[in-house]
Amino acid sequence: MEKGKILIVDDEADICEILQFNLENAGYDVDCASSAEEALDKLSPEHSLILLDVMMEGMSGFKMAEVVRKERGSRIPIIFLTAKNAENDLLTGFSAGGDDYISKPFSIHEVIARVKAVLRRSGGMSAEHPEDNIVSGKIRIDMSKKMVYAADNPVLLSKKEFEILYLLASHEGRVYSREDIINELWKDAPYVLDRTVDVHIARIRGKLGPYKNYLTNRSGYGYCFSPVE
Amino acid sequence: MEKGKILIVDDEADICEILQFNLENAGYDVDCASSAEEALDKLSPEHSLILLDVMMEGMSGFKMAEVVRKERGSRIPIIFLTAKNAENDLLTGFSAGGDDYISKPFSIHEVIARVKAVLRRSGGMSAEHPEDNIVSGKIRIDMSKKMVYAADNPVLLSKKEFEILYLLASHEGRVYSREDIINELWKDAPYVLDRTVDVHIARIRGKLGPYKNYLTNRSGYGYCFSPVE
DNA sequence: CAATCCTGTAAAGTTTTTGTTACATGCCGC
DNA sequence: GCGGCATGTAACAAAAACTTTACAGGATTG
Numbered sequence: 001m002e003k004g005k006i007l008i009v010d011d012e013a014d015i016c017e018i019l020q021f022n023l024e025n026a027g028y029d030v031d032c033a034s035s036a037e038e039a040l041d042k043l044s045p046e047h048s049l050i051l052l053d054v055m056m057e058g059m060s061g062f063k064m065a066e067v068v069r070k071e072r073g074s075r076i077p078i079i080f081l082t083a084k085n086a087e088n089d090l091l092t093g094f095s096a097g098g099d100d101y102i103s104k105p106f107s108i109h110e111v112i113a114r115v116k117a118v119l120r121r122s123g124g125m126s127a128e129h130p131e132d133n134i135v136s137g138k139i140r141i142d143m144s145k146k147m148v149y150a151a152d153n154p155v156l157l158s159k160k161e162f163e164i165l166y167l168l169a170s171h172e173g174r175v176y177s178r179e180d181i182i183n184e185l186w187k188d189a190p191y192v193l194d195r196t197v198d199v200h201i202a203r204i205r206g207k208l209g210p211y212k213n214y215l216t217n218r219s220g221y222g223y224c225f226s227p228v229e
Numbered sequence: 230m231e232k233g234k235i236l237i238v239d240d241e242a243d244i245c246e247i248l249q250f251n252l253e254n255a256g257y258d259v260d261c262a263s264s265a266e267e268a269l270d271k272l273s274p275e276h277s278l279i280l281l282d283v284m285m286e287g288m289s290g291f292k293m294a295e296v297v298r299k300e301r302g303s304r305i306p307i308i309f310l311t312a313k314n315a316e317n318d319l320l321t322g323f324s325a326g327g328d329d330y331i332s333k334p335f336s337i338h339e340v341i342a343r344v345k346a347v348l349r350r351s352g353g354m355s356a357e358h359p360e361d362n363i364v365s366g367k368i369r370i371d372m373s374k375k376m377v378y379a380a381d382n383p384v385l386l387s388k389k390e391f392e393i394l395y396l397l398a399s400h401e402g403r404v405y406s407r408e409d410i411i412n413e414l415w416k417d418a419p420y421v422l423d424r425t426v427d428v429h430i431a432r433i434r435g436k437l438g439p440y441k442n443y444l445t446n447r448s449g450y451g452y453c454f455s456p457v458e
Numbered sequence: 459c460a461a462t463c464c465t466g467t468a469a470a471g472t473t474t475t476t477g478t479t480a481c482a483t484g485c486c487g488c
Numbered sequence: 489g490c491g492g493c494a495t496g497t498a499a500c501a502a503a504a505a506c507t508t509t510a511c512a513g514g515a516t517t518g
Contacts, residue, residue, distance in 0.1 A: 054247075055243075060243070060246055062246040062247055062249075062250045063246060065250055066249075066250055066253070069253075069254070070253075142402075144400075144403045144404065145402045145403055145404060145453070146404045146447055146450050147402070158448060158449065158474080158475055158476080159447075159448065159449030159450060159475080159476095160449075160475075160476070161475095192476095192477065192478095193477075193478070193479095195477090195478075195479085195495090196476080196477055196478075198494095198495065198496070198497090199476085199477075199478085199496090199497080200476085200477095201495095201496090202495095202496060202497060202498095203476095203497095205496090206497090217494090217495065217496090219485085219493095219494060219495075220493090220494070387463080387464055387465085388464080389464075389465070390464095421465095421466070421467095422466075422467070422468095424466090424467070424468080424506095425465080425466055425467075427505095427506065427507070427508095428465085428466075428467085428507090428508085429465085429466095430506095430507090431506095431507060431508065431509095434507095435508095446505085446506065446507090448473090448474060448475065448504090448505060448506075449474095449475080449504085449505070
């Protein structure tokens with residue numbers, strides 16, 4: 001079993017690599033992103049921690065943290081990496097709101113120690129963030145509102161439809177067989193037919209309108225959610 | 230629900246972002262301005278505190294404070310952010326008037342502590358508790374009068390009905406399961422049936438008349454308050 | 459103390475959701 | 489083009505979920 005999946009966000013490739021290497025060595029699963037935009041794209045409910053550089057080209061780390069917290073409603077822990085010169089003069093090092101801060105230059109030992117601490121505090125390896133919202137392409141899924149937005153237009157899905165879309169969207173690109181979906185969503189009564197899934201998919205597509213092709217069929221395998229195409 | 234709205238004024242975007250992120254994290258509502266002129270434009274009676282950088286391009290923070298106090302006659306608390314200790318002397322006068330100052334580099338802990346202290350001292354809110362009232366679409370909920378108005382027509386709800394409507398309206402769009410509602414509002418006796426909630430909802434709808442559809446049911450999930458529809 | 463209102467439950471109607479079936483369509487190797 | 493699959497959809501009926509009405513015990517009010 002994995003210890004947890006960490007998303008590293010830093011526009012300096014060296015730092016990403018060093019962190020990735022060492023954290024993977026320590027047994028964590030690691031994803032890297034070189035910008036906030038890329039990170040927001042990659043961020044999925046299976047991540048259990050973000051290591052986030054504050055100073056980056058384009059969207060800053062703080063701005064990204066705001067998006068993660070507010071727009072996506074995620075309470076995933078964040079450890080901020082603050083560069084030496086600019087902010088360290090302003091901030092004297094602290095942790096607030098459950099987040100943590102590490103200022104560069106940092107020792108790998110320190111980072112790993114903090115990562116361990118934060119993950120233990122946040123419930124160990126529970127990568128489950130059931131309140132997480134998903135944003136992918138033009139589709140946004142708001143968990144607390146149980147609503148889906150396609151290019152900001154609300155899409156009203158029934159419970160089953162919502163569950164299916166959420167499942168597929170939470171692992172963008174991954175192909176789910178009909179059997180997978182049934183095992184995951186009909187835990188009480190797994191004696192439903194494959195074709196039932198097809199019908200649900202069709203209904204979701206109908207409601208997604210212009211974005212119906214986000215739900216792709218992989219003939220012979222099943223379905224997957226992919227915003228590109 | 231809200232603790233108060235803070236106006237941050239600093240021409241360094243980084244500092245604005247850091248303060249904004251952390252104060253929002255601490256539960257405050259935040260507006261930002263990158264100049265004194267912009268701040269004076271944005272400043273409104275709903276702000277309960279200003280975090281004001283002294284050294285800025287254009288109008289200085291010091292000058293702005295004077296405008297706020299003298300021309301606008303506002304007694305809104307101000308916390309000055311100063312780059313140098315040398316300026317402290319100039320600020321002691323304001324400090325006496327209930328304001329405060331923090332010199333860079335500062336820790337967020339310190340800022341949050343001061344913000345808390347100042348807001349507590351000034352009574353928490355600039356005026357009443359405006360956030361206790363909810364206005365959403367054509368519906369207005371007056372907490373102190375325990376009254377609901379639909380398009381300005383008074384709607385007389387019983388206690389339970391009022392509690393339910395208030396709960397749902399306090400998070401517009403969010404879907405509350407019957408269980409959520411029962412856990413929240415029947416804390417003493419959580420052994421009431423789901424159907425009871427339905428009946429209450431029906432009674433509220435009856436009283437809301439033309440606006441009954443503000444209370445929407447999300448089949449399989451629960452109920453939510455949404456003025457759109 | 460009686461009259462009234464508030465609340466929770468029950469049961470009878472309605473609507474929505476959901477699983478299934480049946481049939482249409484498209485793709486592939488012949 | 490022809491079978492043989494695999495997928496897309498419309499239609500339907502059962503099941504589940506929701507709304508409404510009715511009622512009785514309790515609380516509240518005057």
